Every structure is written in structure tokens, then in C-alpha cells.
Amino acid sequence: MTLTPKKAHDSLVQMTELVLPNDTNTFGNLMGGRLMYWMDIAAALACMKHCAAPVVTASVDNISFENPIKLGNVVHIEAIVTRAFNTSIEVHMKVWGEDPVLQYRYKSNEAFMTFVALDPNGKSRPVPPVVAESEEEKKLFEGALRRRQLRLILGGKMKPADAGELKALFYEQQ
């Protein structure tokens, strides 16, 4: 069964949070774990907008925190689906901090997460394809196959020898 493709942009989720004392570490900065919790929710919401089904987090790619987000600052998370495979969906997230008094934004991090859609019996179910329209969406769409192969290898779900997209990066075509 082929599902009707849906635009990447229609999945966009913009989440805003305020960093309160209970969200911080002993340096007065937002804890990484709390930020990842919010990112997980924003990404899951983007997936559910796309596939209209419950989803579970299958994997989280590397996350590097570039700048700390301070107590009293605002956290902005943007999540958008990049590409759907069979039952899984990749989501891209951008995270910024904002000083609401001095009114400037600073980048915190970017990340990719993968979710799997489930049917009412808890079994993975097919998801609609993603239509990438903007230049940025197209770039993210094209890179998604390589990222998928890399994470499946790291997760022990794919043999490196089967990762054709990745190999093409390192070996010239004959």
C-alpha cells in the first residue's frame, strides 16, 4: 500500500521553554538531559504530525552542545521530518537559547533522531513519504540515506558491506 506523500514543512514543530531553577545544573545552566527530553518530545510531535500515528524513539544521533543555555533564558526547538523510510522517520532539530532581556539568540545544537510508527498492536507500521521543497529540506532529504546507514551500522542492524550509500562516499565508482 502506497501512502499519500506529505510535505516536510507540514510537520514543523516549534517549541518554546523557559529555563527554571529545577532545569539547571550547579553552574546555573540548562542540564543536557532536560534539553534532550524536550527535544525528544518536539521530534515525536513532528513525526506524529507527519504520520498521524503514535511513534517511539528508535535512536538519537550524536548531540554536541555548542553553548550553555542559562537560567532564565528561553529555549527554542524547531523539529521537522527530513525523510521517511518504510516504518521509520528521521527528524532534524535545531536548538537556540535566547536572552529575553538583552533580546539576542545563540545556537545551542542540532541533532537527528529516528522514530518508528506503531499500529494499535504495537507493531511497526508504514509511514507516508516526505516531500522536500525548500533547498534546506532537499539537502536534509538527500543526506538521510547515508545517516540512516551509519546509525544502523552503529546500532548493529546493518553490515558495513551492505551500506552502499556510505561506501559511495569513500570509493570512486568504476
Ligand SMILES: CC(C)(COP(=O)(O)OP(=O)(O)OC[C@H]1O[C@@H](n2cnc3c(N)ncnc32)[C@H](O)[C@@H]1OP(=O)(O)O)[C@@H](O)C(=O)NCCC(=O)NCCS
Ligand atoms: C524501535 C523499535 C520499534 C524497532 O523495532 P525492531 O523490531 O528492532 O525493528 P525492525 O527491524 O522491525 O525495524 C523497524 C524500523 O526501525 C528501524 N530501526 C531499528 N533500529 C534502529 C536504530 N537503532 N536506529 C534507527 N532506526 C532503527 C529500522 O530501520 C526499521 O525502519 P524501516 O522500516 O523504515 O526500514 C524497537 O526496537 C523498540 O520498540 N524499541 C524501543 C523504543 C522505545 O521504547 N523508545 C523509547 C526510549 S526507551
